[in-house]
Amino acid sequence: MHRYRSHTCGELRATDVDTDVRLSGWLHNRRDLGGVVFVDLRDNSGVVQLVVRSDSPAYEALGSLPRETVLRADGRVLRRDAENANPELPTGEIEVQVGDIEVLGTCDPLPFSVFPEEKVNEETRLTYRFLDLRRARMHRNIQLRSAVVASIRRKMTERGFLDLQTPILSATSPEGARDFLVPSRIHAGKFYALPQAPQQFKQLLMVSGFDRYFQIAPCFRDEDSRADRSPGEFYQLDMEMSFAEQEDVFGVIEGVMTELFTEFAPERETTSPFPRIAYRDALARYGTDKPDLRATLELVDVSHLFADSDFRAFAGKHVRALPVPGCGGRPRSFFDQMGAFAVEKGAQGLAWVRIADDGTLTGPIAKFLTEDVTTRLIADVKGEPGTAIFFGAGEESEVGKIMAEVRVEAAKRADLFEEGPFRFCWIVDFPMYELDDDGKVEFSHNPFSMPQGGMEALRTKDPLDILAWQYDIVCNGVELSSGAVRNHSPEVMYEAFRIAGYPKERVDEEFGGMVRAFHYGAPPHAGIAPGVDRIVMLLADEPNIRETIAFPLNGNAQDLLMGAPSEVDEARLKELHLSVRTPPAKAPKP
Structure with a gap:
């Protein structure tokens, strides 16, 4: 034995x-x-x-x-x-x-109970993560993660994709977040960067003729923590395909995601094809480009009704209405609780009215709305007797952000929210450019994307009117990934970067390897990279991404188990040609 x-x-x-x-x-x-x-x-x-x-x-x-x-x-x-x-x-x-x-x-006295499970603060859990992972829920989550990754590999391989690895030590790249830098011992004063994503390398693989690539790729970004984002590192299903357009990528990913979510959550509905929603439509209808489609409510822009209004709270402001059918008869506490929720999310308040059986409006602001505005408002929101209407007013971006959360919360409280299904969608037609805080044109998404209309659009359109072949995949309000049809033409790339303030010399300096490759016969190609951590988070029905990662950093980007980041002794610093400058201590608040 x-x-x-x-x-x-x-x-x-x-x-x-x-x-x-x-x-x-x-x-x-x-x-x-x-x-x-x-x-x-x-x-x-x-x-x-x-x-x-x-x-x-x-x-x-x-x-x-x-x-x-x-x-x-x-x-x-x-x-x-x-x-x-x-x-x-x-x-x-x-x-x-x-x-x-x-x-x-043998086992020393435990810092917390493995069974039965007790509530423990996250600092203690992460300090003793090896014990935390013994607990049934966490153990299941990590087993689920392993099974999900294995299934993804099978599904991608079955679709003709090659599992290839790209470098971890590379050059810095403008992916939208801070790089983690690694000092070179051999090349004094120079640094490697850990990849924010394998973006350039996977495009180079397409130029190299490999046609269909994927990997479960580690990515490193020096950014702050969120419930759906782990600081430091994360993993994604990175994929790229040659001779492909947007719909080709959609077809592969929809098939993989539908099969994957059905396999691991068969009791929860997952349907395809996924709806395609234009970026600007998503902001208008849902207040966000990450809509949770389990909430069946939609926002309505009613700013035009109040452009010349005497109602000072709305006059001249961006006003978004949220009609909620069947809630007009709810008690006052329903409306007060929704108002308190909106204030918690940053609003100054949440105005509301309800449509009475005779078609008139009742509620705190009804007396401020003229008969004409009332008639047009009910028509615009397609309101019926018994409909409650909530309003957000102010700057457009801020109103959208707050009302996006009010929309979901109202749907939950009004029983207009589907708890069970996975509701996927594609957000498409992102703007190629946007203005920064100083009013300068910059890329709004991935700089390596192909502009819709190609060179002609770049030369003839206002940059803010140019759309890109960029897309996001969203599930239940969680963005799983961004992707794009890539720019494979050196001339188009130079022009796209010129508009964003990059002269040709800088493009050659920062992206020389990829641009040089594009001069030697680059195929049209497109790709995407859904986040593995977020996929498992959804399948495990966990609210925090750290619950699906074996050894995550905490919210302050620290490894409490291993003691990272840690100080390095002077001899090691000297070997790396580095010295440490400690920031001055912050003055105490008066």
Whole structure:
């Protein structure tokens, strides 16, 4: 028999009754009934019940060992009495009568309970992440992640994509976030950059003739943490395909995502094809380019109704209305709670009216609306008696941001929100350029994207009117990825960058490898890179992305388990030609 085990804990079944087995795992739980001790033994595969009686040499040890001790147990598989079977466990029909045990790993007093699970602050959880990962929910999440990645690899390979790896040490690239820099020991004063994404390399693979590429790519960005974004590093399904247009990418990703989400969440609906929503339409209808389509409500721009209004709260402002059918009869507390939610999200308040049975408006601001505005408002929002209408007013971008969240919250409170399905969509037709805070033209998305209309659009259109072949994939309000049809023409690329303030010399300096390659026969190509961490977060139904990563950094970009980032001694700094300048201490607040 194997030194440590003949079977795993989770694989034993009624068919194994009367079999002698050897198991190894963690002491998960114990129940001492006086003369009989029941122990749940856990390993990666599951839990099995051990039973040891007072006449067994293992009785005293099993009765006193602390939880999370690692032990080996030898015994015989018995069938449980029908009344003692546990239908909630795959191993619930059997138990193992123990004859001998061996302690393989002792356990100090635990900083928190692995089982039963107790609420623990994140700092403690991440400091003792190896214990946190033993807990059932976290263990399932990491197992799910492994299975999802394996499935993605199969699905991409079946579609003719090659799993290729791109460099980790490379040059800096303007991907929209800060690079992590790595000093060179050999080349004094120079730095490598960890890739924010394999963008240029995957395009070079297309130029190299590989046609269809993918990898589960590690990406590194020195950016702040959010619930749906882990600081430091993340993983994405990076893919690129030659001789492809936007719809070709959509076809591949829709197929992979639909199969993937159906495979791992079969009880939750996932349908395709995914709706295509233009960027500007998304902002107008949902207030965001990451709409949660489980909420069936839509916003309506009613600014024109109040352009010359005497109602000073709305006059001359951007005004967005949210009609909510069937809520006109709700108690005042419904409206007060929605107002409090909007204030929590940054609004000064949330105006509202409701449509009465006779077609008139009631509510706090109804008296400020003229008969003409009332008639036109009801028509614009397609309101019916019993409809409540909420309003946001102010600067367009801020109103959209707040009303996007009000839309989802109102849908949930009004039972107009679908909890179960995964609602995917594509956001398309992004603007190629935007203005920065100083009024200068800059790229609004990926600078390597092909402008719609090509060179003619770049030379004849106002830059702010040029659309790009760029797209995002969104699921349940979470952006999974951005992608684009790539610019593969050196001449078009030079012109696109010129408009954004990059002279030809700078383009050659910063992107010389890729531009040089485009002079030697570059195929049209397109790609995308859905985030693996976010996919698993959705499938695991977790609100925070760190719950799906084995060893994440905390919100301050620290590894509390390993102590990173850490100081480096002077000898190492000297070897890397570096010196450290400590920022001055902040003055105390008066």
